[in-house]
Amino acid sequence: MEREVSGIRKLSRRRLIQSAAAAGALGSLTALPVGAEPSHSHQIRTSKRAQGGKIRFALTTDDLPRVQPLLDQYAGETGVAVEPIAFPYAELYEDLNINVTLGTCAYDVVSLDDPWMPLFAGQHFLTNLEDLAAREGMSFDRADFVPAFISLGTDSPALGLQAIPWIGNVQVYAWRQDVMQELGRDRPRTWDDVIAVATEVQAARPGGDLFGIGIRGQPGNSAATTFLPILRGHGADVFDSRWEPQLETDQAKAAMRTLIALAQLAPPGVEKIGHEELGQELYTGRIAQAADIWPNQMLQVYDPARSTVTGKVAIGGQPAQPGIQPASMTGNWLLGIPVECSANAREALAFALWLTAPQQQKRLLLERGLPPTRLSVFADPEAVEKLPFLPGLVEAAMNAAPRPRTIHYPAVEDILGRWVAQAIGARVSGEEALSQANREIRGLMVREGVLQE
Secondary structure, eight states: OOOOOTTSOOOOHHHHHHHHHHHHTTOOBOOOOTTSOOOTTOOOBOOOOOOSSEEEEEEETTTHHHHHHHHHHHHHHHSOEEEEEEEOHHHHHHHHHHHTTTTOOOOSEEEEEGGGHHHHTTTTOBOOHHHHHHHHTOOOOOTTBOHHHHGGGOSOGGGOOOEEEEEOOBOEEEEEHHHHHHHTOOOOOSHHHHHHHHHHHHHHOTTSSSBSOBOOOSTTHHHHHHHHHHHHTTTOOSBOTTOOBOTTSHHHHHHHHHHHHHHTTSOSOGGGOOHHHHHHHHHTTOBSEEEEEOHHHHHHHTOTTTOSOTTTEEEESOOOOTTOOOOEEBOOEEEEOBTTOGGGHHHHHHHHHHHTSHHHHHHHHHHHOOOOSBHHHHTOHHHHHHOTTHHHHHHHHHTEEOSOOOTTHHHHHHHHHHHHHHHHTTSSOHHHHHHHHHHHHHHHHHHTTSSOO
């Protein structure tokens, strides 16, 4: 599922490491037990190594209850206990910035959101898993992973594969099949089609019981994540290959005009809509389409206990203007092994390979509602019968792309999402929002030494 990340403090890696060094001077502290509230000081955990068949696994508090039954199963099958250390999303990010970048060896395995990979994989903080597998005589096969997902674990070819995807989130475009049939329309393929359908829905249902589209307008992650597929679907991205911001290009301006047109066709109060609210708009039948839908929201759509549109919603890859290659957005979670913590590296890799194997991936999907990373699970007949949206999900996955691969993306997203939200809420014009975002993002990249003045 997509994670709200607006709560992450937008700290540079340099500042985080400075904070970690200061914390280290105070001495080591005992790790928190599962379920305890982490301290906001994020002091360094002890570097005591797990011995006697135990590995330590850092992950989010959201994912812990979903994966706990499998951790218990693994311990029963192998005799190796997996001790989970769980944090809310933002606190996990900051804790790993300290413990992984400083090599404290607090954890044997860590769960990483894919936008974090440029920091952790690109800066030599994670182990090359294929090299480790070869040294330990363990087999590793990439072939069954969704190609766009397994590629997220490599920040550069020279560093090799440093993480394995275990939760296959991907952003999709969703549409009401019954509404399209009423309108006599096929699935929208371009952003012009999306606007046309939304406009027709508004004209056909003037009572306000159904709106043309749903979008997220909350500042930060929500607004930025809604805008990014529209931007890419118009042939632009936040940066070019030299890390120059591209938000004042003609393509970006056209994407912003599309976004504003869609905001006017969405339910009232769009500036307050986040991930949970958008999912509710879809499963309660309030919107006819949305291009910022994630797997956990589709599970809600297919839950007859809460959904009024079960069986009526289809999903697939993102729309794109003619001649533009469509690209959905990844939101995977990956398993990495901190470098220089070799005491339990073999056991950590064995666990990571087990958790990402098809049998466990299928169980995580059917029993725990976590989308898979394996092609064989997406095509599994039992899974498809239970969750008919899986073919549309894999369609999106096969044409998926990550958010801009820079360690500075959390700060970039904060800027972009703040200005896009202001444009959605009509507090500034679309062009002014893009101009201001472009200026601030370029200023950030200059301060961080990526660009010159």
